[in-house]
Amino acid sequence: MLLATLAVACLTLVPAFDPPTVAEKTEFRQTATAADVSAFLTELAAKSSFVRITELGTSGEGRTIPLVLVADPAVSSAEEARKSGKIVIALLGSIHPGECDGKEALLALARDIALARAAKAEGPVAADLLDHAVLAFIPLYNPDGNERVDPGNRPGQNGPETMGRRENAAGLDLNRDFVKLEAPETRALLRFIRTADPAILIDTHTTNGSFHRFPLTYDTIKNPAGDAALVAFARGTLLPAIASAAKEKHALDTFWYGNFEDGHSRWESYPDEPRYIVNGMGLRNRIGILTESYSYAPYRDRVKAQEAFIAECLNATLAQREDIRRFIREADERAAKADADDDAAGATPRRPVRGGRNRSAPVPRPDPVQTPASQPAQPTDDDRPQARTDEEKRTVVLASTMSAAPDKATIPGFVEISEEGRARPTAEPKEYTVDLFTVFSPAKSIERPWAYVVRAPASADAPAWLTGVMENLQRHGIKVDELREDLEIEATELIASKLTKSVRPFQGHTLSMIEASDRVGAVRLTAGSLIIRTAQPLGTFAAYLLEPAAADGLTLWNFFDAAIAADAPHPVVRLAKPVPMNTIVCPPLPEDRKPPQPLTFAVAQEDAPNLTGSPVSIGAWLDDEHFLQSKEGKLWKVHAATGRAERFFDPKPVIAALEQLPTISQRQAAGFVNRTNFNWDKGRTGFVFSHQNDLYYARFDGTLAARLTSTPEEEECVTISPDGAFVAFVRSNDLWVVDVATQRERALTTGGTDTLRRGKADWVYHEEIFNRSWTTHWWSPDSRRIAFLEIDSSPVDVYTLVNDIPEGLRVEAERYPKVGRPNPTFKVFACEVAGGTPAPVDISGYNPQDLLAFNIAWWPDSSSFMLLAGNRVQTWADALRCPADGGTPARLFRETTGAWVEPPDPPRFLKDGSFLFASERTGWKHYYHYLKDGSLIAPLTTGEWETRGLLELDEKNGHAYMSATRDAPIAENLYRISLKPGSGDGRSAEEGEPPSDVTTTELVRLTNAPGPHRCTVSPGGTYFTDAWSTPEQPTRVVLRRVDGGEIVRTLDTNPVRDLSRFMLGAYERVQIPMKDGFLVEGSILKPVMFDPSRRYPVWFMTYAGPHAPTITDGWSRRVMDEYLADAGFIVFRADPRSASGKGAISAWSAYKQLGIQELADIEETMAWLIAHPWVDAARIGMSGHSYGGFMTSYAMTHSKTFAAGIAGAPVTDWKDYDSIYTERYMLLPQDNTENYEKTSVVAAAKNLHGRLLLLHGMMDDNVHPQNATRLVRALQRADKQFDLMFYPESRHGLGGKHYQRLVFEFITRTLGGTTGESSSPSTPAERTGP
DSSP: OOGGGGOOTTSOSSOSSSSOOHHHHTTSSOOOOHHHHHHHHHHHHHHOTTEEEEEEEEOTTSOEEEEEEEOSSOOOSHHHHHHTOSEEEEEEOOSSTTSTHHHHHHHHHHHHHHHHHHHTOOOSSOTTHHHHEEEEEESOSOHHHHHSOBTTSSTTOOOOSSBOOSSOTTSOOGGGOTTTOOSHHHHHHHHHHHHHOOSEEEEEEEEOSSOBSOSEEEEEOOOTTSOHHHHHHIIIIIHHHHHHHHHHHHOOOEEEOOEEETTTTEEEOOOOOTTSHHHHHHHTTSEEEEEEEETTSOHHHHHHHHHHHHHHHHHHHHHTHHHHHHHHHHHHHHHHSOOTTOOTTTOOOOOOOOSSOOOOOOOOOOOOOOOOTTSOOOOOGGGSOOOOOHHHHTEEEEEEEEEEOSSOEEEEEEEEEEETTEEEEEEEEEEEEEEEEEEEEEEEEEEOOSEEEEOOOSSSSOOHHHHHHHHHHHHHTOOOEEEOSOEEEEEEEEEEEEEEEOSSOBTTBOOEEEEEEEEEEEEEEOTTOEEEESOSTTHHHHHHHHOTTOTTSTTTTTTTGGGOOTTSEEEEEEEOSOOOOOEEEOOOOGGGOOOOEEOOHHHHHHHOOOSSOOOOOOOOBOSSSEEEEEETTEEEEEETTTOOEEESSOHHHHHHHHTTSTTOOHHHHHHHHSOSOOEEOTTOSEEEEEETTEEEEEETTSSOEEEOOOOSSOEEEEEEOTTSSEEEEEETTEEEEEETTTOOEEESOOOOBTTEEESBOOHHHHHHTSTTOOBOEEEOTTSSEEEEEEEEOTTSOEEEEEEOSSSSOEEEEEEOOBTTSOOOEEEEEEEETTOSOOEEBOOTTSOGGGEEEEEEEEOTTSSEEEEEEEETTOSEEEEEEEETTOBOOEEEEEEEOSSOOOOOOOOEEOTTSOEEEEEOTTSSOEEEEEOTTSOEEEESOOSSSOEEEEEEEETTTTEEEEEEOSSOTTSOEEEEEESOTTSSSOOOBOTTSOOTTOOOOOOEEOOOSSSOEEEEEOTTSSEEEEEEEETTEEEEEEEEETTTOOEEEEEEOOOOGGGGTEEOOEEEEEEEEOTTSOEEEEEEEEOTTOOTTSOEEEEEEOOOOTTOOOOOSSOOOOHHHHHHHHTTOEEEEEEOGGGSOSOHHHHGGGTTOTTHHHHHHHHHHHHHHHTSTTEEEEEEEEEEETHHHHHHHHHHHHOSSOSEEEEESOOSOGGGSBHHHHHHHHOOGGGSHHHHHHTOTTTTGGGOOSEEEEEEETTOSSSOTHHHHHHHHHHHHTTOOOEEEEETTOOSOOOSHHHHHHHHHHHHHHHOTTTSOOSSSSOOOOOOOO
């Protein structure tokens, strides 16, 4: 009855190219099955080099969803399509397989476009389309529905004879799934969209709605939650141009999609909800185009109408591609741009907007579009969403209403009659004048917040609903972060006042509707909560999905059902303004995760895996309730118990003050201020910094900014007086001060030279005494005086390093005292900041060449300071009390031990002038409490364990807090001990012994979890931060209460994402008993697929330096170890007793014989390991760096255990290393001649056993390259083959890809690993991974 009126006469039945589609070759009686589609595409790809066939994904029943990429040059994947730089257009067919017109049209278009391009013939689109576009055809999106063929699937549809059904195999409508993303087909499509980022998606349908005379209707993005300018462009410019071209070129009458309503008085579109793909594309800031051929028209005409209209979509996209790109780019930028007033330091929450869009001035609108008389009126710009004002751009539309155009439209239809209660068309045409309802206006909006939080419950594992929300957002392409800390914030909770459910299920869901009210206040967030910042391209879409009141959000689709209840807060929380927080990107989607892979060397080189995470560090405690913390590149004052944070200072007035200085620009000022580390005074009132070789000062309140110096010389070793009034520095090796208020400089010393330094260390003091700090001056607590060292290095030999890589040699000459050669000498001075001649401290009673300065510390009352100094070979150290104005010091006590005295830590003074001093006099490091006059009150701690650091003195409550190893030598814990018993009563004891009538108090362990703990304690002893790990668990950080130890707040869960990506070997902590009963601590890492029946090579790594343990009872996963294990090695680490950390008494085993006892322990350790049947004794290698390099080269020349070794930057003869380090352990050569000779690698070069790789940096100013060259000469003279690699510009540290590859290939080449051959009869290790 309708056929004659709906013909599309201009389109031919005969295909221009082969192969024909199923529709074409059956004269439009049938449609393609999945097998037909596959065969067609295979033949097409064989005919055209521009066509690549791949998979979009698989259906619920496992069928392939084909993806056809047409491009010139060809692309083979979604990723390549995006990287091509061309505009990507996706074309979707058979979403509802009964609506098969689009499928057939897309197959024909793909063929005709590709083959016309190849033949340089006229095709359906512009000849240059593929110069600028990549076409992604998805002709069979729902293959499962396509195969469910039944003649009754589309009653009333005019062909083909049979067709598939609407739903997929699970009964889901794929065009209602674009929000909830349940179907595998939808997830596959979203993965393609995320990867290829199509600017346009064309979704083809066939409508069986109202009876009208249009062969095809269309629609595009329209939800007012989308970008208004993009929506206006699509509806006002792009689609009208397409419709006009379809009419002009193909005589194809089209109109906006709709249906007659209210007795043919209204023409209404379908809803604007993003569950529909085209609408959803709009909320993604992309353009979706809907094509709806007319079900009652002939099948052939419908297919040809689809072909024509889609061709014009492609042509219009080509013609307007730059505008399309611009509108999309600007939409993304608007969505991703944080609001101008979103400053974490001062933004204020905005009121949410309810019940409609924001009130604002009317937006001017252009004149209505003039419509040709031959075509029904199109909607004018009056009917399209307008670009919003700045205020409106911050809103998110949650619900909308259809809006009527101001002018009526004429729709061509038919006279209809009623048959059996249903309307039926006649053959008589009729025009209907209707109100046009095809656009939507906001009905409910909220102001876009800075972020949303989806709160995790306080449980160990994320509940299924939370994971579902996370994965849904990720599938949409929304960036979701995981909160790593517990946090209290000011936020808006949404209190569910009413919950209702839909009467009937829809798409398998009983829809959830919620009415909620806002409640602004303190909200506690749990680590593991989801953080979704709205300043991202899909930020508005994220807001829409998360808002409970959204018309088509996740709440509606039951994502939160398990977590919502009446009169209770919804899990979603709004954050109106930025909040500093510790987050990490959520793990990838399950479908994007690869199965765990072997961590091979190649993967490690390319991917740089992180197996430890990045646990937060807590800065200084400001008081008992607050500490400093760096977050997001800024410094914050954090309330410890809640996590509430405020900027430590307001940067704006500081920047404003600094930029008033003529030498500092605003940008430079911001750079100096927006940092997280400052050189500040004790009260943290101001800071000093260097700029263009001069010093500047600024107060944190912005009241002062000043240039302090103005000279061509560099200022070094800069310190601020405790009261912040003065800055001290070294210039040209003299000590100066400058008054911050007046900027007046004063030289405290004169005559300094490079060999006579005042307040600055020479190289050996910098390296071996002052922990690589150059500063050797100390302020008195009252800020009136400075004590400093004058270091004279003129007697010291000069060592020269030459860098001959640059044009012209760069020569570095440094004073470097070798063993037995003259040391630098020192003097001690005290000077008043106000001026005057520095007063010397009389140390003339000591031999200058036999005296080392260890430290200086002032008494709290500034009346005097302590000088810690000892003899050259460090068998004793004197504690001297020096008057503030110089003169003769009083010796308080002399520190001695059973071997050497490590450079003492500065004492910790109490308010009464008594002090705590750390000593190893008993062989175990403990603290001793002394009176001001040096009389020993009592040891604070005793026992066969050691303290590692005094963390906090709480004198008010009488407690000391320390890190110690009482309960585990390889796991530090936090302990508390009372200061009160035995203190302040004047009783004393002989040095090294506690008085008989004074007892130490009980040591209370505060960290009870297994593993090593790194802690900080609040000044009042209320809280402590605890960072700890175990062999099974990477570092976590929490805040605990001192009393009771319960966790107050998680500070960092430290998720380590890479652990799930790789197959890691089995790690085991071991203890190896020595013959004398000592237990050596070690670890073993085995290959992933370890087979105890096989024999494996072993690679052993150690450092072994005195008191430098590397084995802990904590997390110890190392990338190098893992890829060696993957290569088929047993990776073994161990600390010989001198390096074990089991007290100085164990370290003393190396005294006067560095390397000898260590090697004995190593050999015994290796014998224990070799006794295991899975170890190949002929294939054992060893490596180490620095001291570990010495141990490796020493073992290779003094043992036959190792078949290969890698010695990095080794000392090869202790006479060639620096005096302070070496003589501490080995004494002077003349006093230990035999052992210097025994420990020399150079002297034993002729005994080299196995293959040695020697590595050294040629600019190494610590272990000089001379160590390597002398060993090289000795090996050459002994005719020993070895491997050598110098790194010309490297210093003591070596690294980089070349270094890593060299080391790995040497190990695998010399010992075999998975591919090498053993030198023994035993079977070579085989690859143990998959």
